[in-house]
Amino acid sequence: MTDTQTAYRSGRLSRLMMRLGFGTFLLPLTLFMLLVFCVPLLGVVRSSLYDEGWSIEAYRDFATGALFHRALYNTLSIGFLTGLISVICGYFVAYHLSRMSGRKRRLYLILVMLPFWTSILVKSFAFTVLLGTNGIINNALQAITNSEIVIPMIFNRAGVIIGMAHWLIPFTVLPILSSLMSQDKALRDAAEVMGARPRDVFWKVTFPLSLPGVLAAGLMASVIGMGSFVTPALLGGRKDLMMANLVDFYIREALDWRMAAAIAVILILVALVILSGAAYARSRLSGEAST
């Protein structure tokens, strides 16, 4: 039986394309990204070490400075907390979307994407109107309880989390939605046939199957959240300094680009550690599940 493959030339590039298969079409983009993305990234690593001479002084400063430790701690805690909250809120939205008809779902997805289309500066003013001490929520609470109650929801950790979750929820809705939609409906029908109540169908079938997507969404949202600096600057308090704020300070005001590059490199390493840890955990989990 002969191959149905068409005749091919046996040059090196052709053999590479044969091996890559459909991935050949990604080759130009990959080379472009290598040039435009990876080379400058290496440049950042280099400038964290080289500034009129090679030295690791910037990293030593980082290791000894209380400011940097505090910023790192803030970054990790705010990032993870916001990722968790975004995943929880995003799960509700994604679950509702997954049970809709196709056309309705596409319309609602546009609504989910709306936070992307608003400017963060405008949003921070809007949040002040909503969450401030003289804002809508507090005024409503005062009217209902007839007292001078004020819940501080802005210019503190709560404000940062609310602002960042508002921005990160679209990032979580999409992976969770695709994970939910890829589930075979027959599994849920089978559970129902076997006598499971709707609540059990969810907790014993739908939710465990969607967990990989949820984990991926949560980690992605956390890592994206760790890189933000405008939201903490506008909506946060004085204790909510994040690493990206420090990078911004060293680049724009102190003009100490080596220190800025060092902080950025450490942030990238933190993200890499988290993501590779997650990938490792996921392969272990799916490895165990298949045995």
Add this chain to the structure above:
Amino acid sequence: MKTTQTLNRNTPNRRQVLGGLGAGVLAAPVVLSPSRALAAHPLVLVTWGGSYAEIIQSVIVDPFTSDTGIPMSLVSGPDLAKAKAQVTTGNLEWDLFDGSGGTLLNAANEGLFEELDTSIIDTSNLVARATPHCMPFLIYAGGIAYDRARTDNPAQTFAQLWDESNHPGRIGLRTRVSETLELALLADGVDPANLYPLDVERAFASLEKVKSRVAKWIDQTPQTISLLTSGEIDYSYTYNGRVATAQKEGLSVAFATDQSLLLTQYYSVLKGSKKRDEAMQFIEFACRPEIQANLANAYSSVPVRPGVLETLSEEVRANLPDPANPATVLVKEEFWADKFTDLDRQFKEWLLT
């Protein structure tokens, strides 16, 4: 072995590809805009945007162009990091830089700017002080702003602001260390004439007293007015020009002119600029007494040439702090030039604890 493969249902058919390409072509102008038409390579000044840029355009730039015939172009976004990138690569987009503060002088120390040509520009005879690289052209005031309608007995000096029993209320200060240390020392009772070199420990101790009353350490300047008018804070540290603009919009914000910090806005020429001589001429033009008077009338700024302040009208002078007032302090940027980074780091650490 499978010898045939079914085509994935989701690959686009020809109609969809053509439709997508058509939409892409239609949308292309949104993404690919034609590069700015450079008309005979004008002199480029990078400055702050909004109403400030309009005033600079009408008061300084247009008269300069009609006087000398040198075309100019105003762009917004004076980012020192971008200036550094341009100077280090030699690919200059800007010629003149409008900046202020310790960060500007720090940048001058790093060699970002040309030395001022004193044969063209008169750097003596100034209310503020010129450095070898930066020429003052505008003085503005930073001080206490409050809402006239809400505050009965407003604090008029920094010491009064610190006095919680007589002037209670939530305060908004800035997240940068320059100006904040100065006003903390003045609130603590330091004589304005002996402010420099700043007693950093005393300043931090003074800030500690008011730390709990600061509702927000403001990072972005527009928030200094918006938080005041929306009722989030009762006192804000902001600039008289912004207060004047807010008043013109009908807001009941007032600026305490009894005591303020005088800050200088400088023009500098980026190092390696091909239009260096024209840039120096522009700086000289901007500092002429008539131009300074027009600028003061339009922007509520203090003129940098002595003697011009007295020629302004009464209603303009009402909003201006008087440099001769002993309570007013001219901020010495030379102090901040090499100390800004370390002190700001110390300040940020102090904020975190």
